[in-house]
Amino acid sequence: MRNILLFLLTLLLLTECCGNKPDVCPPDDPARAVNYNKTYPIVDSLLRVMTLDEMIGQLVLYTSDWDVTGPSIRDGYVDDIRAGKCGNIFNAYTADYTRKLQEIAVNETRLGIPLLFGYDVIHGFRTIFPINLGISASWDMPLIKESARVAAREAAAAGLHWTYSPMCDICVEPRWGRISEGAGEDAFLGSAVARAMVYGYQGEDLEDPLTIAACVKHFAAYGAPHAGRDYNTVDMSERWLREFYLPPYKAAVDAGAQTVMASFNEYDGIPATANSHLLTEILRHEWGFDGFVVSDYTGIMEMINHGTSRDLEDASIQALNAGNDMDMQSGGFSDFLKKAVEEGKVSRKTLEEAVRRVLTVKARLGLFQDPFRYCSAEREAAETKTGANLLTARTLAEESCVLLKNDNALPLAKGARIAVIGPLADSADDLLASWRGAGQVEGVKSILDGIRDYSDRIIYVRGCELDGDVKTGFGAAVTAARSAEAVIMVLGESCDWSGEAASRTSIRLPEIQTELLKAVAATGKPVTIVLMNGRPLDLSEESGMADAILEAWFPGTMGGEAVARLLFGDASPSGRLSVTFPRTLGQVPIYYYAKNTGRPYVHPGVKYESRYLDCENEPLYPFGYGLTYTTFSYGKPELSADNFGPKGSITAKATVTNTGSREGTEVVQLYLRDMVGSVTRPVKQLKGFERVTLAPGESRTVEFEITPELISFWRKDLTFGPEAGEFRLFIGPASDCQEYATFTYNE
Numbered sequence: 001m002r003n004i005l006l007f008l009l010t011l012l013l014l015t016e017c018c019g020n021k022p023d024v025c026p027p028d029d030p031a032r033a034v035n036y037n038k039t040y041p042i043v044d045s046l047l048r049v050m051t052l053d054e055m056i057g058q059l060v061l062y063t064s065d066w067d068v069t070g071p072s073i074r075d076g077y078v079d080d081i082r083a084g085k086c087g088n089i090f091n092a093y094t095a096d097y098t099r100k101l102q103e104i105a106v107n108e109t110r111l112g113i114p115l116l117f118g119y120d121v122i123h124g125f126r127t128i129f130p131i132n133l134g135i136s137a138s139w140d141m142p143l144i145k146e147s148a149r150v151a152a153r154e155a156a157a158a159g160l161h162w163t164y165s166p167m168c169d170i171c172v173e174p175r176w177g178r179i180s181e182g183a184g185e186d187a188f189l190g191s192a193v194a195r196a197m198v199y200g201y202q203g204e205d206l207e208d209p210l211t212i213a214a215c216v217k218h219f220a221a222y223g224a225p226h227a228g229r230d231y232n233t234v235d236m237s238e239r240w241l242r243e244f245y246l247p248p249y250k251a252a253v254d255a256g257a258q259t260v261m262a263s264f265n266e267y268d269g270i271p272a273t274a275n276s277h278l279l280t281e282i283l284r285h286e287w288g289f290d291g292f293v294v295s296d297y298t299g300i301m302e303m304i305n306h307g308t309s310r311d312l313e314d315a316s317i318q319a320l321n322a323g324n325d326m327d328m329q330s331g332g333f334s335d336f337l338k339k340a341v342e343e344g345k346v347s348r349k350t351l352e353e354a355v356r357r358v359l360t361v362k363a364r365l366g367l368f369q370d371p372f373r374y375c376s377a378e379r380e381a382a383e384t385k386t387g388a389n390l391l392t393a394r395t396l397a398e399e400s401c402v403l404l405k406n407d408n409a410l411p412l413a414k415g416a417r418i419a420v421i422g423p424l425a426d427s428a429d430d431l432l433a434s435w436r437g438a439g440q441v442e443g444v445k446s447i448l449d450g451i452r453d454y455s456d457r458i459i460y461v462r463g464c465e466l467d468g469d470v471k472t473g474f475g476a477a478v479t480a481a482r483s484a485e486a487v488i489m490v491l492g493e494s495c496d497w498s499g500e501a502a503s504r505t506s507i508r509l510p511e512i513q514t515e516l517l518k519a520v521a522a523t524g525k526p527v528t529i530v531l532m533n534g535r536p537l538d539l540s541e542e543s544g545m546a547d548a549i550l551e552a553w554f555p556g557t558m559g560g561e562a563v564a565r566l567l568f569g570d571a572s573p574s575g576r577l578s579v580t581f582p583r584t585l586g587q588v589p590i591y592y593y594a595k596n597t598g599r600p601y602v603h604p605g606v607k608y609e610s611r612y613l614d615c616e617n618e619p620l621y622p623f624g625y626g627l628t629y630t631t632f633s634y635g636k637p638e639l640s641a642d643n644f645g646p647k648g649s650i651t652a653k654a655t656v657t658n659t660g661s662r663e664g665t666e667v668v669q670l671y672l673r674d675m676v677g678s679v680t681r682p683v684k685q686l687k688g689f690e691r692v693t694l695a696p697g698e699s700r701t702v703e704f705e706i707t708p709e710l711i712s713f714w715r716k717d718l719t720f721g722p723e724a725g726e727f728r729l730f731i732g733p734a735s736d737c738q739e740y741a742t743f744t745y746n747e
């Protein structure tokens, strides 16, 4: 009976057919993986011969001992593979190592079902791109897609089939360290980024050995933990969830993402891991998702701590029955599912469906045709950190940086005498951020190194540590500043202050860094701050002292070069914030798509309106904001007609002109406001954007189509659709733009 798979395969390769499902590929990108719609008879054949143990093995995912993001539950994962008890492995890579493990699965188990290898390829694999919050600030979907393509090529060439990305968690909570991993606060922008990443990872054909399956995470609403503490309780209305949190996950699913990861948090009192409303009703029934759902790390076991399961057996039964197909790391499926099926607590049909989903994804990846198709050491060498990959990383790093302030300090003159100061200036390591895949710091240029390429008259002084109260370096920093024509201070957070399990109660720079800035700024020399950080910061104090601020996030492998190119004008900043920067933590949560309230603050000084006594309502830097080295003016938005109905649409346009003396890129943004709804509507919602690059004096008319779909929302009865009435349409450079035109939608 050994290796029945070989027999089945030979049989099936002769009969393999592609039954087509209706194509649900969104019209905006034909590049959805083409084999998404195939059916795979091998899966049925296997299901007919699999034992209960073999089926359960396919639902089990263990980490190898290479790289662990939580407690390692199982030491003997290799024995588990050999015994057919573990069909999926994560944190194992390189063509050689994955081949070794794959050989065990294929040659030493009865059915020889290939393993699926997963990994957190979050913002690059070997070539590291900026953190995702930075990537989203580029608003450049083709380039974001290309970065995911590069990550997929590098990862797939190292034997990987599956990435735990894109992370689609909307977040308005800067204390939460994982805000760095997502695309910011907005559902529309977040959806575009999610789609681009799925298309990038999965390519045009999942069987292509340089594509990998995507995993939409963390489903759902993980980005809204109370008080920003990681893993904390999430609670919000179904309406709020659907309108502001679910769209990016759905966009990724619609783009063909093969897998979804259930989040650690509870939603409406039920851990997402076993939340059938999320995993079955919404994901499968409403959205038609046909891939598999994996728990997050020990998520199933954690249901005991949540207090909704008595023990691991109970948790495992609840999870599978709710639609969670694969157990990452808890060991519960492995230990208890067989008994649960035998006792009828999990039906055989439920089990088989889960196994079918997992095997189908393996089939879509081409693993039944050739389990070793991803394990090629030559390809691994050829694909890793190529010149083209690094260039993509540098371009994306440039585009992700956001120029927050510039009082004529930038760009700097090449060859100028510059003092480079600050605890992050010479750190290549921090550039790579958390979730750096298999990225290595060797050969990575720090920002200081990048700056040195532009001038040999650089004086570098660290000045202080990231935190603490040692000021002994202040004197040298001030002396250096005095002797220089300009100062660059590289300040911010350590890269491990954001990411998983890295929440903070302060969003200010550590006091010591602000003090250093104060001392240096007192010299009167023009000071530019380059910031590295993984969350929106309160920069109220610093913005008053610096002449220029460049938000560089954690910009990745090529970040040092990219930042230097921006500082010296070889590239121009074009990033725009994908998340609001508050004036103070007291304003949090703050986001541009707020509701008007019954008492909007419109009369300065009036007490009984929605306002603070000690702070303005407006943030320091709004969503969509960012400067460059030129300026733009906007004409009034114009409409092709002032009304339309269910079968129609109108075109909105505005003319943008480069009014400065350098070429520059503007991100033209379209916002809508529905003036009267059956439920309250946000004062603005992003509904379109376009990056345009204009020469000095050049104008471009940017057009957007306004359709019933675009104005649809979750109405009073929780159906999704448009409502008749008046709308305001804004086209401008950021979410605080004011010029609008008005139109009516008629039913």
Ligand code: BGC
Pocket: 069, 070, 120, 164, 217, 296, 297, 500
């Ligand atoms: C994280 C996930 C990640 C998983 C596997 C978990 O702790 O929440 O985002 O994909 O570990 O490493």
